[in-house]
Amino acid sequence: MADSIIGFIVNPIAGMGGAVGLKGSDGADVLGEAIKRGAVRRASERAREALRALRATGLDIRFLTCAGEMGERLLREEGFEAKVVHTPGEPSTAYDTRKASEALMKGEAELVLFCGGDGTAKDIVGVIGRRLPLVGIPAGVKMHSSVFAITPSDAAHLIRSYLATGALRDAEVVDVDEDDFRDGVVRSTLFGLARVPDDDAHLQSTKSSYSGGDADAEAEELAMFMVEEMREGTVYLLGPGGTTARVARAMELQKTPLGVDAYLGGKVIGLDLSEEGIVRLLQGHAAANIVVTPIGAQGFIFGRGNQQISPKVIRSVGLENIVVIATPTKVRDTPLLRVDTGDPVLDMEMRKPVKVLTGYKRRKLMRVA
16 A cells, blocks of 8 residues: 555653663652663664564555654654654653644554554543554553553554554553552553454453452462472562462462562562562572563563563573463463563563463473463
8 A cells, every 4th residue: 555644753761760670760859860770762763673564564654753862863863754743842741742643643654553552552542432443552561451462563563454454442441550560559441442453463462350259269289389399599580460479379478460570499589679679589590480471461471561570581591491380271371372571582482382380380381472
């Protein structure tokens, strides 16, 4: 299709709080703390990956975008034609995202491609509603909405699919209160519905939650066996999630529900660790395991909500020392596992079947996509 017009918005600060353990970047105070902790901007590189994949499709596309870091710079660097429809302040804010969305509505954009997290999606949908299709490049810490591509390069597949077929469906936009999130409470609110390309192969689903009844019994059994399997002299890094929290409970030890915590010899040796904290801790120990549980329905084991477990951490521990745990209930509703670490080479190395611990001496082979 010739000369398609796409709106492009980048939230430059999206995801900055992840690797430093802040579980988000909403709010000036949190952003300041993230910078103080050494956080780096990752949204631009995630957006660049999507643009390069889009360029490889050969589609004839023109962009409407924002000046500077909110889109124009990246588009120019990647060789795309771009017309600026909004000039943001410095630093840019949610107000700029909303004003840019208004400008795109007036500028004949056929689709809005944005880079950010759930908060960015909420700001855009608050303006455009269901009037324009939306594709999100995942760059936030928490991405529970179903408007995001599975990986940045998948965003290009979604756009190509839409331009070829025009097929759309509704997708939920949800947001999590970051203050509650940092306190270990996940309180998701359905904000609204967006229109997205009808392409389940490249679009993530909304996060599912599990609680009560048999699922609790399954988690308890799984946790007890995981503790029995722990080896002396090995550091265990437990990622976020209710299932990993059960493992800590089985050891009668503290666990931050949404943090990455370290255990050795039946003791806590680190709570709510940042990437830097994990790297520093591992330098003093010869053996370590990473224990993670997939996000229900979405299937992500790395790259959503646990960016502290970075490619550097994963390579330091070794792929052979990753333990994936999930109850049978979660496995039933999670057809495959996914990774999106930000390191395409590492992601390819991990895309092979893994044995997921599902209960007492029970494992299930699952594919990693």
